[in-house]
Amino acid sequence: MKSTEKILRVGVFTKPLDNWNSGSGHHLDELMHHVLDLVETEKLPFELTFIHYKKSDNPVYERVREIIIPRNPFAASALLRKEKFDVLHYSPLTIFAPIWCIRSKKTATVHGVEEALYPQGYTFFQRFHEARILPMYMRLMDGIATVSETSKRYFVEHYGVHAERIFITTNGLSPVYRVLAPTERSLPEEFGITRPFALHISRYSMRKNPITILNGFARFVTKTGFDWQLVCAGKGWNGEEVRSFAKNAGIEDRLVTPGFISDENAVKLLNNARVFLFPSFAEGFGMPNIEAMASGCPVITSSIFAIPEVVADAAVLLERPDDEEGLAYAIEKIEKEPEFKKALISRGLVRAGMFNWDDSAKALVGAWKLLGVKCDEHGSKKNQ
Numbered sequence: 001m002k003s004t005e006k007i008l009r010v011g012v013f014t015k016p017l018d019n020w021n022s023g024s025g026h027h028l029d030e031l032m033h034h035v036l037d038l039v040e041t042e043k044l045p046f047e048l049t050f051i052h053y054k055k056s057d058n059p060v061y062e063r064v065r066e067i068i069i070p071r072n073p074f075a076a077s078a079l080l081r082k083e084k085f086d087v088l089h090y091s092p093l094t095i096f097a098p099i100w101c102i103r104s105k106k107t108a109t110v111h112g113v114e115e116a117l118y119p120q121g122y123t124f125f126q127r128f129h130e131a132r133i134l135p136m137y138m139r140l141m142d143g144i145a146t147v148s149e150t151s152k153r154y155f156v157e158h159y160g161v162h163a164e165r166i167f168i169t170t171n172g173l174s175p176v177y178r179v180l181a182p183t184e185r186s187l188p189e190e191f192g193i194t195r196p197f198a199l200h201i202s203r204y205s206m207r208k209n210p211i212t213i214l215n216g217f218a219r220f221v222t223k224t225g226f227d228w229q230l231v232c233a234g235k236g237w238n239g240e241e242v243r244s245f246a247k248n249a250g251i252e253d254r255l256v257t258p259g260f261i262s263d264e265n266a267v268k269l270l271n272n273a274r275v276f277l278f279p280s281f282a283e284g285f286g287m288p289n290i291e292a293m294a295s296g297c298p299v300i301t302s303s304i305f306a307i308p309e310v311v312a313d314a315a316v317l318l319e320r321p322d323d324e325e326g327l328a329y330a331i332e333k334i335e336k337e338p339e340f341k342k343a344l345i346s347r348g349l350v351r352a353g354m355f356n357w358d359d360s361a362k363a364l365v366g367a368w369k370l371l372g373v374k375c376d377e378h379g380s381k382k383n384q
Contacts, residue, residue: 006045007046007047008047014028028091046365051067052067071096080102084104088106088107105143107142107144112305114283138161149309150306179295185271187268196227197256197273199269199273200213200230201276204239209280213232216328218249218251220328224335229256231256238258277331279301283302293348297348
């Protein structure tokens, strides 16, 4: 049998799959499902094992062998050495990752640099890890998967990672995000949405820029007199802090906060919203923008890190995320200029169609295969 046909034993660290509704968890969950589909349908010579710290309800574990490892990275390394994997894939890559004294080829997924872009949102240890520990660990990897060319350039220029070791596995678009037929768009009555509305969806944090969202919307309704509501959906938006911000902005009676919502309700909201607001301070990719575009909703977002690369000309980009007046003006322009709005929606639908999980799965599997071949060649030369 040729060396390229050897069964490659790949171990994937899957802690994010144990909470697969988070951003990184959703990315890895979709990616691993598509990797497993690719291996099975094309009968690729891979044997995958998922590695994590405790049992999980995620159904993806029913499709593969799994290993439960100790949290002590040195004890975990000792266990993994006995497995003799050809390739180990780390997600996330942290100081606790068991990488020491393991001969396997190593790859890792690193999304972006939010701690560097928005340091005030993170602890000293998180910032130190991002600036000092993570770059060192990345340089020890044989391959790095990341979600954008922007992050790739950053890792090369700031972290000293060789460009040829970095490959792109973008976020893909779930088919649930789409333009709905009019009969499918009815919103749950409990949301309390009775008027036209602007929409934001995220897990609440100051990194998502709630002050600009609320104040920018307030400026818009004050200037235009439009009787709109503002819907901010996602975990944490229905708290007292947001209510206080809304009261200060004078829009407390216009704010709707349904809390955490399902993908199905997110799609309905996006199909009904007049505009989607996402002026984030820090994003490695900004997938909500693409989900909004796929649902036929015009997008206003920020010119931060990879967002301009991801959205291209299919969204309104604020030069500064905290530009409240610019946000208000952009909402007004979209609402008052039908042709401009139509063009944004049209470009958005095309742009959203460019992101799929199959391409990312093929890139990741291709990188593993190449490293497995190199590993096999190295072993053959040693035995000569």
